Amino acid sequence: MSDCCGCGKTLEVERMQAGQRRVLRWVLAINLLTFVMMMAAAWHSGSASLLSGSLDNLGDALTYALSLAVVGASVTAKARVALFKALFILAAAVAVAVGIGWKLAHPHLPLFESMGIAAMLNFAANLVCLRLLWPYRQGDINLASAWACSLNDIYEGCAVILAALAVWAFGAGWPDMVIAVALLLLFLRSAWKVARAAWRELRPAAPVCTGGGPRA
Numbered sequence: 055m056s057d058c059c060g061c062g063k064t065l066e067v068e069r070m071q072a073g074q075r076r077v078l079r080w081v082l083a084i085n086l087l088t089f090v091m092m093m094a095a096a097w098h099s100g101s102a103s104l105l106s107g108s109l110d111n112l113g114d115a116l117t118y119a120l121s122l123a124v125v126g127a128s129v130t131a132k133a134r135v136a137l138f139k140a141l142f143i144l145a146a147a148v149a150v151a152v153g154i155g156w157k158l159a160h161p162h163l164p165l166f167e168s169m170g171i172a173a174m175l176n177f178a179a180n181l182v183c184l185r186l187l188w189p190y191r192q193g194d195i196n197l198a199s200a201w202a203c204s205l206n207d208i209y210e211g212c213a214v215i216l217a218a219l220a221v222w223a224f225g226a227g228w229p230d231m232v233i234a235v236a237l238l239l240l241f242l243r244s245a246w247k248v249a250r251a252a253w254r255e256l257r258p259a260a261p262v263c264t265g266g267g268p269r270a
Contacts, residue, residue: 095172099165102234132196133255140249147241169218177211
C-alpha cells in the first residue's frame, strides 16, 4: 500500500512539473515575440517607454528560460536562480536609464500611432501570460518570481498605452519620458522584491532555543 501511495505522489509531482514546463514554454515564446515587436516599434517611433517595455520583455524571456531550467530542482537552486532573475531585472533598469539619458540628449516627438499599436498588442500578450501563470502565483519561489515578472508586464503595458495617449493629447514628448522613468522605478522595485524573497529562501533558519542552560 505504501509503495502505491509513493507512486501516486511521484506521478502527481511529475504532472505538476510537466504543467509548469508547458506554461513556461508558452510565456517564454510570447515574450520573445513581443520583444522583437516592441523593439521594432521603439526604433520606428523613437519612444523611450517602448524601449523600456521591449527590454522588459527580453528580461522576462530570460527569466522564464531560467525558471524552465530549474523546474523540479531544489528550493535552494530555485532561490539562487531567482537572484539571477533579480540581476536581469536590474540590468533592464540600467538599460532603461541609459535610454532615458540618450533621449534627454536627443529630444524629439515620438510617433504616437506606432506607440499605441505596439502598446496594445503588448498588453494583450501580457494578459495571456498573466492568465497562464495565475494558478502558480503563490507557488514556490521559481514560479512566484515568474508571476511577479508577468504582473509587472501588466503595469508596464498600461503605462505605455497611457504614454501614447498623452503624447497624442499634448503633442509633446515629455509624457513618454515620464512613463519611462516610472518604469525604471518599477523595475528597481521588482528587482528588490525578487532578490529579497530569494534571500529569505537561502538564509538558513535561526536555531531554535530549547531553554534550560547547562546543568551543574
